Amino acid sequence: MYKYLRQRLGLIALGLLVCLLWGLAFPHPVWGGVAIQFYDSENLAIIEGGVKARVHLACIKIPDRDQPLGGLAFQELKELIGDRFMGVKSFRKDRVGRIIGEVYADGNNVNLQMVERGLAEFDRQFPYVNECIGYQEAESKAKNLGLGIWR
Secondary structure (H helix, E strand, O other), X not given: OHHHHHHHHHHHHHHHHHHHHHHHHOOOOEXXXXXXXXXXXXXXXXXXXXXXXXXXXXXXXXXXXXOOOHHHHHHHHHHHHOOOEEEEEEEEEOOOOOEEEEEEEOOEEHHHHHHHXXXXXXXXXXXXXXXXXXXXXXXXXXXXXXXXXXX
């Protein structure tokens, strides 16, 4: 009986260790899919395997379409993503169920590309701001070059 319990506890401990290590290696869930709808400059819908998910771009603020350069930012976002398969590094879900995350198309961080092109600004109020790597530098560079919203 004790041998059986020791084996079971050993397996449970091993399982917990594997889960812990997996969580350290991949701290953010990753989604994937194809964009099927762009709601505005910061929100889109993706679909994969018949499952639809709404995504809100993390770490950035993009002008609305009715603001200066908002229409250009919206078009640029659609072109960067296109109809390619994309990945989403999820930070969390918001109160309405959207995935808050970084979108990757062709291996490139689309959120960061929008900042680099001066079509979005770094959102310093984002709850996981310490995980938004490279955004502050990209914004400074776009400002110095007078790109997009920084003209």
